[in-house]
Amino acid sequence: MEIRSTTEQDHDVFVDTLLTPFGLVRDTTAEDGGGAWWSALEMDRGVMAVADDGRPIGTAASYSFELTLPGDTVVPVAGVTAVGVLPTHRRRGVLTAMMRYQLEELRERGEFLSVLLASEAVIYRRFGYGPATYTRRLTVPRHRSALAAPRAGGADTGTVEVLRRAECVDLMEEVYDRYRRTQPGAVSRPHRWWALRAGQPPIAPAPRYVAVHRDADGVPDGYASYSRGDYDPVTKTVVLTVDETIAVDDAAFTALARFVLEHDLVTQIVFKHLPTEHPLRWQLADFRAGEVGGETDWLWVRLLDVPRALTARGWFADGELVLDVEDRFLGEHNRYLLTVRDGKAECVTTDRDPDLSLDVSDLGSIYLGGTTPSTLVRAGHIRAHHPALADTLFRTPRAPFTLHWF
Numbered sequence: 215m216e217i218r219s220t221t222e223q224d225h226d227v228f229v230d231t232l233l234t235p236f237g238l239v240r241d242t243t244a245e246d247g248g249g250a251w252w253s254a255l256e257m258d259r260g261v262m263a264v265a266d267d268g269r270p271i272g273t274a275a276s277y278s279f280e281l282t283l284p285g286d287t288v289v290p291v292a293g294v295t296a297v298g299v300l301p302t303h304r305r306r307g308v309l310t311a312m313m314r315y316q317l318e319e320l321r322e323r324g325e326f327l328s329v330l331l332a333s334e335a336v337i338y339r340r341f342g343y344g345p346a347t348y349t350r351r352l353t354v355p356r357h358r359s360a361l362a363a364p365r366a367g368g369a370d371t372g373t374v375e376v377l378r379r380a381e382c383v384d385l386m387e388e389v390y391d392r393y394r395r396t397q398p399g400a401v402s403r404p405h406r407w408w409a410l411r412a413g414q415p416p417i418a419p420a421p422r423y424v425a426v427h428r429d430a431d432g433v434p435d436g437y438a439s440y441s442r443g444d445y446d447p448v449t450k451t452v453v454l455t456v457d458e459t460i461a462v463d464d465a466a467f468t469a470l471a472r473f474v475l476e477h478d479l480v481t482q483i484v485f486k487h488l489p490t491e492h493p494l495r496w497q498l499a500d501f502r503a504g505e506v507g508g509e510t511d512w513l514w515v516r517l518l519d520v521p522r523a524l525t526a527r528g529w530f531a532d533g534e535l536v537l538d539v540e541d542r543f544l545g546e547h548n549r550y551l552l553t554v555r556d557g558k559a560e561c562v563t564t565d566r567d568p569d570l571s572l573d574v575s576d577l578g579s580i581y582l583g584g585t586t587p588s589t590l591v592r593a594g595h596i597r598a599h600h601p602a603l604a605d606t607l608f609r610t611p612r613a614p615f616t617l618h619w620f
């Protein structure tokens with residue numbers, strides 16, 4: 215077997231090889247995973263495993279995205295995707311070989327962070343990735359969907375307009391880009407994705423309504439992309455599903471949430487993706503009306519250069535921490551002194567005694583602030599001498615959240 219990088223000429227054979235492990239066929243629609251779904255692949259960043267007889271047997275790729283870190287720093291990130299090994303060649307180490315090749319190649323490109331969405335949670339920890347952001351679904355029955363009057367804060371001075379997706383794609387792109395720059399954990403959606411209509415709705419062109427919110431000056435500052443299902447005669451329900459609510463501030467979010475929650479001729483409103491800590495539940499007049507479900511990991515993070523990654527993010531408490539970090543997959547083991555002063559960190563190697571001993575995948579999990587070090591100490595994954603100090607240092611004012619599907 216040989217692992218090699220791909221070029222544009224490999225596109226068709228790459229996609230054909232990739233579809234088989236997922237059980238898909240070429241002529242499926244964009245929503246089913248074929249068609250436009252893979253159109254934004256960057257073939258100069260692909261990896262292919264080729265058997266001795268020359269047949270491709272495995273694929274992996276990465277997008278060149280940006281990731282927003284705590285402190286609103288926006289940095290380049292590799293968005294790993296399109297990972298598949300033919301069912302006839304599974305469990306022989308093909309993925310392991312591709313992951314090693316890919317991580318080394320990403321480092322050669324100067325990347326210091328890699329992220330992915332895992333099809334199964336048991337695959338990627340061995341390669342140094344840890345779950346770092348989370349999402350959940352909120353279902354609200356229409357007859358209990360009233361919002362409480364805010365006890366502090368004024369009424370919305372903006373407007374909501376309903377458009378068809380095709381009428382407002384440019385506006386959605388602009389609003390998403392404003393939103394993601396101040397949301398830790400958010401991944402960019404490059405213009406190429408919108409232009410190619412790649413990925414999932416609302417980027418992909420499935421029929422959707424889009425409620426657009428404009429501020430008092432008429433500037434678009436949020437949208438909710440939604441669809442209304444058919445009447446189900448068995449359950450007697452009509453569900454309005456919100457793919458995503460993107461808003462640059464809480465006022466715009468609340469106005470859009472109110473709009474969908476007050477929709478006529480539906481029995482249930484489902485917000486498919488919300489951060490785990492979100493004010494919407496608190497805004498419902500009936501606190502028990504919102505039913506939380508589908509809580510799951512979303513973005514997995516892998517540090518490729520620990521000092522660069524730690525000094526890139528913003529910090530919210532001063533202090534010092536010695537981290538003993540083991541990267542078994544890449545065969546590295548280093549001890550770092552992290553010093554934070556006035557929101558900025560320095561990170562150098564040290565031989566001081568460690569405060570935390572941890573695997574690089576656990577560092578990925580605490581890096582964006584989505585999980586505290588002490589949770590992973592209690593889980594038996596991190597060895598700690600001063601967990602409280604580590605919690606204070608890694609804490610972020612806003613939980614990380616990712617909506618992009620790639």
Ligand SMILES: CC(=O)SCCNC(=O)CCNC(=O)[C@H](O)C(C)(C)COP(=O)(O)OP(=O)(O)OC[C@H]1O[C@@H](n2cnc3c(N)ncnc32)[C@H](O)[C@@H]1OP(=O)(O)O
Pocket residue numbers: 235236294295296297298299300303304305306307308309310311330331332333334336337340
């Ligand atoms: C970012 C993304 O693109 S996510 C999409 C991932 N792709 C898919 O889910 C498509 C369907 N699945 C597949 O194509 C393959 O089964 C893959 C890519 C998940 C795994 O490829 P393989 O070549 O079989 O993996 P490989 O043989 O290198 O396995 C390495 C180790 O991971 C384990 N492993 C790999 N996949 C799985 C899995 N799905 N469940 C449990 N363990 C797994 C193997 O058992 C092996 O463990 P070991 O080292 O203790 O023996």
